[in-house]
Amino acid sequence: MEHLVEFAAGLPTYGKVLWIVGVMAVFWIAEGYYAFAKHGYSKWSHARTNLILLGFVMLINVVFGLSTAGVFVWLETSQFGLLNLVAWPMWAELLVSLLLLDLIAQYGAHYALHKIPALWRLHLVHHSDTHVDVTSGTRHHPLDFIFREVAALVAVVVTGMPLAFYLLYRLVTVFFTYWTHANIRLPAKLEKLLGYVIVTPIMHKVHHHHTLPHTDTNFGNMFSFWDRIFGTYGEIDEAQLVYGVDTADPSRSEDLAYQLGIPWNKTVGKATTDMNGRPVAP
Numbered sequence: 641m642e643h644l645v646e647f648a649a650g651l652p653t654y655g656k657v658l659w660i661v662g663v664m665a666v667f668w669i670a671e672g673y674y675a676f677a678k679h680g681y682s683k684w685s686h687a688r689t690n691l692i693l694l695g696f697v698m699l700i701n702v703v704f705g706l707s708t709a710g711v712f713v714w715l716e717t718s719q720f721g722l723l724n725l726v727a728w729p730m731w732a733e734l735l736v737s738l739l740l741l742d743l744i745a746q747y748g749a750h751y752a753l754h755k756i757p758a759l760w761r762l763h764l765v766h767h768s769d770t771h772v773d774v775t776s777g778t779r780h781h782p783l784d785f786i787f788r789e790v791a792a793l794v795a796v797v798v799t800g801m802p803l804a805f806y807l808l809y810r811l812v813t814v815f816f817t818y819w820t821h822a823n824i825r826l827p828a829k830l831e832k833l834l835g836y837v838i839v840t841p842i843m844h845k846v847h848h849h850h851t852l853p854h855t856d857t858n859f860g861n862m863f864s865f866w867d868r869i870f871g872t873y874g875e876i877d878e879a880q881l882v883y884g885v886d887t888a889d890p891s892r893s894e895d896l897a898y899q900l901g902i903p904w905n906k907t908v909g910k911a912t913t914d915m916n917g918r919p920v921a922p
Contacts, residue, residue, distance in 0.1 A: 641731045648808035656811070663815050667774040667822035676825040676841060677881070679771045687775040689894045693765075694778035697785045704789050711793055712803045721800015734808070737801040739863070741792065741809050746861035749791035751872070754856050759787060761903040767855065768902065770884040770893040772848045777821040781903060816862045820844035839864045846876045850884040 651659075715721060723733050753763035765781040780788075796806055820839050834840050839860045847858040857874025860866045867873040884890050888908045892898040902908050 641734065645730070645734065645804045645808055648811055649804035651807070651811070659811060660814055663818050664774055664778075667818050667824065671773055671823045674824045674826075676823050676845065676878075679773075679823075681771045683773070686771050686773070686894060689896050689899065690769070690775040690779040692896055693780060693782075693899070694775075696782045697778070697780055700782055700785055701789075704786070708789075708793065708796075708806075711796060712806070715797065715800050719800070721798060724800045733801070734805055737799050737805040738809055738812070740799050741795045741801075741806075742813075742860070742862045743866060744795035744798065745788065745792035746813070747859050747863075747866040747870075749788050750859040750861070752791075753784065753787070754859070759784075761908075762787065764885060764888060764902050764908060765899050767848065767885045768888040768890075768893055768899065768908075769848070770890045772821055772845060772883045773823040774818050774821055776848075777817040781900065783903065813861060820861065835864055837864060838862060842878065845878070845881055845883075846874050848883050849876055849880075850882045850886045855885070 723736070726733075728736075753759045762781045762784040765784065766776075766779050769776045769779050792806075816839065820841055821844065822841055824841050826834070826840065826842070831840050831842055835843055839858070839862060843858050843864060846854050849855060854874055854876055857872050858864075858867050859872055864873075884893065885908075888902070889898070898905075
């Protein structure tokens with residue numbers, strides 16, 4: 641465990657970029673052999689929009705990293721946070737850190753992005769993707785990403801975790817981001833078994849169904865039990881899955897200018913019908 645933490649802490653910037661590219665490439669290839677669904681779309685054309693959005697996010701991440709560094713310097717001098725109140729083994733402190741990061745920065749932030757109207761308008765860009773595959777994990781409006789990063793720093797301050805724990809979390813969450821969005825199918829028994837603990841690809845596909853109530857289910861990124869604990873777990877017959885948002889123009893899913901303008905485009909809103917076409921209260 642200690643070696644893993646040290647590895648994450650010592651990984652240079654180019655190593656982190658290689659990790660992002662490598663994980664994405666592995667699932668991109670896997671989609672060709674173990675596809676969950678055949679969409680009949682241009683995979684490269686679809687990827688272009690999502691990868692450009694990833695570029696924006698990576699630039700923001702560089703700038704945001706300065707603020708993050710300042711937070712960890714303050715934590716080290718102030719000894720603030722839950723972990724500074726206990727003396728647990730490293731593995732236990734790391735587990736608590738990962739759990740709270742996933743709860744606050746992933747599940748909690750994701751829930752807020754759906755339930756707070758102003759934030760939902762940012763998050764619509766992610767849900768407007770009509771062909772969910774591994775590159776969809778990179779599809780975030782820059783302001784959506786900034787909100788998630790702030791939520792992560794809240795979790796960091798609450799726990800008082802060391803920088804190495806946070807860096808390891810970033811590597812792990814990259815894997816789960818691409819894993820959950822990848823257009824792959826697992827053996828049914830393995831899918832069910834893993835689903836009791838971690839978020840699986842099919843589980844997250846339900847979240848990308850284009851209508852309520854399914855859009856507001858399965859908010860988890862790493863651990864699936866948050867959705868079960870807080871009553872937001874959902875399932876759907878996979879034959880009924882339709883990706884996107886029912887109030888966004890599906891023909892402009894790959895229109896970058898349209899996507900970046902969605903937060904201010906009042907013709908785009910939250911899904912207003914359920915899977916049977918019935919109106920759903922806002």
